[in-house]
Amino acid sequence: MPVNYSTPAASQLHPVAGVRLGVAEAGIRKKDRRDLTLIALDEGARAAGVFTKNRFCAAPVTLCRQHLAAGSDIRALVINTGIANAGTGAPGMAAAEATCHGVAETLGIAPRQVLPFSTGVILELLPAERVLAGLAACQADLKADGWHAAAHAIMTTDTVAKAASRRVQIGGQRVTITGISKGAGMIRPNMATMLGFVATDAGIAPALLNSLVKEAADHSFNAITVDGDTSTNDSFILIATGKSGVEVSDAGDARWPALKAAVIEVARELAQAIVRDGEGATKFITIAVEGGRTIEECRQVAYAIGHSPLVKTAFFASDPNLGRIQAAVGYAGIEDLDVAGSRIWLASNGEEALVSEHGGRAAGYTEETGSRIMQAAEITVRVHLGRGEAQATVWTCDLSYDYVKINADYRS
Amino acid sequence: MPVNYSTPAASQLHPVAGVRLGVAEAGIRKKDRRDLTLIALDEGARAAGVFTKNRFCAAPVTLCRQHLAAGSDIRALVINTGIANAGTGAPGMAAAEATCHGVAETLGIAPRQVLPFSTGVILELLPAERVLAGLAACQADLKADGWHAAAHAIMTTDTVAKAASRRVQIGGQRVTITGISKGAGMIRPNMATMLGFVATDAGIAPALLNSLVKEAADHSFNAITVDGDTSTNDSFILIATGKSGVEVSDAGDARWPALKAAVIEVARELAQAIVRDGEGATKFITIAVEGGRTIEECRQVAYAIGHSPLVKTAFFASDPNLGRIQAAVGYAGIEDLDVAGSRIWLASNGEEALVSEHGGRAAGYTEETGSRIMQAAEITVRVHLGRGEAQATVWTCDLSYDYVKINADYRS
Numbered sequence: 055m056p057v058n059y060s061t062p063a064a065s066q067l068h069p070v071a072g073v074r075l076g077v078a079e080a081g082i083r084k085k086d087r088r089d090l091t092l093i094a095l096d097e098g099a100r101a102a103g104v105f106t107k108n109r110f111c112a113a114p115v116t117l118c119r120q121h122l123a124a125g126s127d128i129r130a131l132v133i134n135t136g137i138a139n140a141g142t143g144a145p146g147m148a149a150a151e152a153t154c155h156g157v158a159e160t161l162g163i164a165p166r167q168v169l170p171f172s173t174g175v176i177l178e179l180l181p182a183e184r185v186l187a188g189l190a191a192c193q194a195d196l197k198a199d200g201w202h203a204a205a206h207a208i209m210t211t212d213t214v215a216k217a218a219s220r221r222v223q224i225g226g227q228r229v230t231i232t233g234i235s236k237g238a239g240m241i242r243p244n245m246a247t248m249l250g251f252v253a254t255d256a257g258i259a260p261a262l263l264n265s266l267v268k269e270a271a272d273h274s275f276n277a278i279t280v281d282g283d284t285s286t287n288d289s290f291i292l293i294a295t296g297k298s299g300v301e302v303s304d305a306g307d308a309r310w311p312a313l314k315a316a317v318i319e320v321a322r323e324l325a326q327a328i329v330r331d332g333e334g335a336t337k338f339i340t341i342a343v344e345g346g347r348t349i350e351e352c353r354q355v356a357y358a359i360g361h362s363p364l365v366k367t368a369f370f371a372s373d374p375n376l377g378r379i380q381a382a383v384g385y386a387g388i389e390d391l392d393v394a395g396s397r398i399w400l401a402s403n404g405e406e407a408l409v410s411e412h413g414g415r416a417a418g419y420t421e422e423t424g425s426r427i428m429q430a431a432e433i434t435v436r437v438h439l440g441r442g443e444a445q446a447t448v449w450t451c452d453l454s455y456d457y458v459k460i461n462a463d464y465r466s
Numbered sequence: 467m468p469v470n471y472s473t474p475a476a477s478q479l480h481p482v483a484g485v486r487l488g489v490a491e492a493g494i495r496k497k498d499r500r501d502l503t504l505i506a507l508d509e510g511a512r513a514a515g516v517f518t519k520n521r522f523c524a525a526p527v528t529l530c531r532q533h534l535a536a537g538s539d540i541r542a543l544v545i546n547t548g549i550a551n552a553g554t555g556a557p558g559m560a561a562a563e564a565t566c567h568g569v570a571e572t573l574g575i576a577p578r579q580v581l582p583f584s585t586g587v588i589l590e591l592l593p594a595e596r597v598l599a600g601l602a603a604c605q606a607d608l609k610a611d612g613w614h615a616a617a618h619a620i621m622t623t624d625t626v627a628k629a630a631s632r633r634v635q636i637g638g639q640r641v642t643i644t645g646i647s648k649g650a651g652m653i654r655p656n657m658a659t660m661l662g663f664v665a666t667d668a669g670i671a672p673a674l675l676n677s678l679v680k681e682a683a684d685h686s687f688n689a690i691t692v693d694g695d696t697s698t699n700d701s702f703i704l705i706a707t708g709k710s711g712v713e714v715s716d717a718g719d720a721r722w723p724a725l726k727a728a729v730i731e732v733a734r735e736l737a738q739a740i741v742r743d744g745e746g747a748t749k750f751i752t753i754a755v756e757g758g759r760t761i762e763e764c765r766q767v768a769y770a771i772g773h774s775p776l777v778k779t780a781f782f783a784s785d786p787n788l789g790r791i792q793a794a795v796g797y798a799g800i801e802d803l804d805v806a807g808s809r810i811w812l813a814s815n816g817e818e819a820l821v822s823e824h825g826g827r828a829a830g831y832t833e834e835t836g837s838r839i840m841q842a843a844e845i846t847v848r849v850h851l852g853r854g855e856a857q858a859t860v861w862t863c864d865l866s867y868d869y870v871k872i873n874a875d876y877r878s
Contacts, residue, residue, distance in 0.1 A: 106797075107797070107801075108793060108796035108797045109795070109796040109797070109800065109801075109803040109805050110792045110793055110795060110796025110797075110805050110825070111796065138789070140789060140792070140793070141789050141792040141793075141822065141825065141826055141827070142825075142826045142827070143806070143824045143825040143826025143827075144824070144825075144826070145826065146826060175787075175789060176787075176788075176789020176790065176792060176793060177788055177789035177792060177822070177826075177827050178789075179826075179827075239776065240776055240790075240793065281774075281775040281776060282773065282774070282775065283774050283775065283776045283790070283793060283794070283797070284793070284796075284797035285793065286789075286792070286793050286796060361694065362693075362694070362695050363693040363694065363695065363775070363865075363869070363873065364651065364652055364693060364695045364873055367869075367870050367873035367874045368873070368874070370870065370874050371873075371874035371875065373874070375587075375588075376589055377550070377552065377553050377587060377588020377589035377590075377698075378588065378652075378695070380522045380552070380553040380588060380589060380698070381520060381522055381552070381553075381588060381652065381695060381696070381697065381698050382695070383521070383522060384520035384521040384522025384523065384696075384698060385518075385519070385520045385521070385522075385695070385696035388521065389519075389521075391521040392521075393521050393522050394555070410553065410589070412555045412556070413522070413553065413554075413555040413556075414553055414554045414555025414556070414557065414558060414589075415553070415554070415555075415589050415591075453775075453870060454870060455867050455870050455871070457775070457779075457870070458779055458782065458865060458866060458867050458869070458870060459867070461775065461776055461779035461780070461783075462779045462780070462782050462783035462785070463783065
């Protein structure tokens with residue numbers, strides 16, 4: 055069960071003019087499940103993306119990078135579940151290319167206008183012929199209000215479908231932003247996560263779109279971790295169709311901050327939904343590190359805490375074993391950190407307690423307070439490093455029996 | 467249950483001339499358990515140590531560093547379990563100093579000749595008065611064949627006591643090396659682990675002893691991981707009493723390679739025992755990475771595999787989900803790694819299978835082979851990076867339900 059998250063109703067996911075989605079059962083790895091999604095974009099849409107830094111990146115990720123480098127005039131995205139087509143060498147690349155050719159033929163566009171995505175088991179070759187056989191059904195299913203079905207069709211070990219949608223007024227005109235994501239394990243995105251798709255009907259100039267997709271990723275998918283494992287297939291795509299009539303072409307435009315904020319908000323909601331649905335998660339943890347010299351060192355500390363199996367099992371047990379958090383701060387890699395100048399707080403439900411200062415337990419802190427705060431399903435760890443003005447926030451979940459169960463059973 | 471490890475019998479742990487050990491029940495945190503160990507060294511012994519790089523290092527670690535910096539003529543080690551005296555600020559330092567003064571008074575030596583060690587819960591202050599009250603009983607118990615009892619008295623979440631002993635002929639003379647260690651969780655030593663003590667009756671000149679303790683740590687305690695958490699209290703101490711009559715004072719001495727190899731062998735056996743007894747461990751995994759440009763990048767890849775919860779749960783399940791290993795190789799941080807040039811093998815019980823090459827699944831590899839190899843309790847993952855001559859080996863264990871259980875229950 056995800057932590058305080060459920061899929062929005064289909065009616066809450068506003069269509070984005072210029073985007074249509076269709077799904078199908080292609081039998082990629084298992085029968086009787088919707089495992090193929092086609093997203094068709096009207097002419098004039100622009101897309102930008104960020105992708106995993108994993109050197110063993112999947113064949114579709116390599117193709118996406120090539121196609122986006124060739125131009126932002128993308129017309130289709132195709133997503134299969136079941137098989138990640140990662141660690142598949144040259145045959146994997148051929149399968150991804152065959153998929154793009156199939157989509158191009160189906161929609162009457164060029165193969166380089168297609169972005170392919172795969173998610174599922176690594177080291178297995180994608181059966182391209184099954185993808186191709188399923189495309190006609192996807193095409194027949196294409197519709198503007200297909201977001202809800204698509205959110206379900208891209209799930210793997212996810213227990214809930216993830217989607218978010220906003221309508222905002224930008225310079226007096228209505229702009230819609232809607233997105234979907236998937237992911238529950240192998241989550242420590244290092245550019246973006248597997249998989250996030252956000253579309254807006256605002257028009258955004260290519261250079262601006264490229265910078266926004268990176269900024270949005272940094273404030274959403276690049277700030278979450280479930281198990282510290284960076285996927286081979288992480289991809290986050292931002293699409294701007296321009297159909298709303300709002301067109302922003304430079305960062306000085308007065309409408310830009312509001313549009314940017316709305317896109318980041320949708321991306322963050324989708325990213326947090328992945329953590330809330332993290333494999334075996336029973337708690338949603340916000341780790342806010344401030345007072346660092348650089349954002350990078352704040353992130354380093356936040357991830358050290360967020361990746362520590364000892365910290366994560368303590369959260370699962372609602373045990374304020376806070377020495378484990380101190381230890382993680384201490385080994386995070388800031389070699390000249392003066393721990394006597396650092397402070398650690400724990401908070402939930404509007405109550406915040408100072409736990410550690412001067413290198414030791416804070417004077418007023420009691421186990422009773424710690425235990426009470428740790429009972430909550432949503433907990434914030436705040437760390438002040440006492441050496442600068444930078445800050446960073448990371449979201450993660452606890453480590454439970456079910457994490458082991460899910461990952462020991464997966465594939466079987 | 468540890469993986470293929472049981473404590474050697476007391477008779478297999480050879481006394482080291484010049485070293486006596488005594489234990490006592492001091493009631494540090496719980497009653498009715500031996501939780502205090504005193505190791506007394508005859509005059510003329512030399513000690514060297516390596517310690518955690520955790521910035522939140524424990525008060526006793528700080529004192530150990532100061533005392534060793536003041537001279538290698540250490541005469542006593544005192545070790546308590548129950549409370550780690552880490553994250554305890556100035557009061558923690560005062561408690562560690564009081565402990566050293568108490569030992570110095572008991573044995574008629576100087577406080578700077580005492581090395582203190584604590585292990586247990588972090589963020590709790592050491593009750594120095596209980597340590598002091600227990601010292602007389604420790605002193606009364608001091609004996610040359612006290613290694614077996616001491617190995618038991620330094621345990622915390624360990625399920626078995628860890629000890630190793632060797633007798634070797636060095637230049638026609640008999641030299642003894644005996645050591646003990648403890649640790650099962652918060653194991654990703656970053657200098658050495660919590661806690662390892664090795665003594666030899668060889669004499670080793672201070673400069674040589676200092677270099678040997680670092681080299682031995684790098685080939686033993688600095689090459690293991692259970693959960694990736696670097697402890698606040700990691701300490702590895704090497705003692706040379708000189709009582710055997712063998713005295714080595716420079717690295718050119720013909721006897722040095724054999725002595726060095728024997729010390730490293732004992733340290734490695736102790737370090738591996740910690741992994742075999744890793745919290746919840748059901749498998750012992752050797753990760754050998756070769757063909758790297760530097761040892762550092764080989765270690766980076768080995769630790770990425772060894773820390774991956776996905777890889778570790780797959781080992782627990784005996785599931786050859788080898789894409790997870792590829793993914794870890796890919797995200798280990800070698801930015802210019804050409805995965806097409808890398809190869810991955812899996813081995814156990816004398817059978818080795820090539821799993822991955824040319825960036826994909828190896829032609830001859832079958833799931834049946836992978837499954838058969840994964841059933842074993844001891845498994846080797848071998849990775850060739852195909853870009854150089856460097857190599858490094860790391861030992862780790864799997865991630866099971868019991869890891870979560872142990873760490874969610876600890877303290878309760």
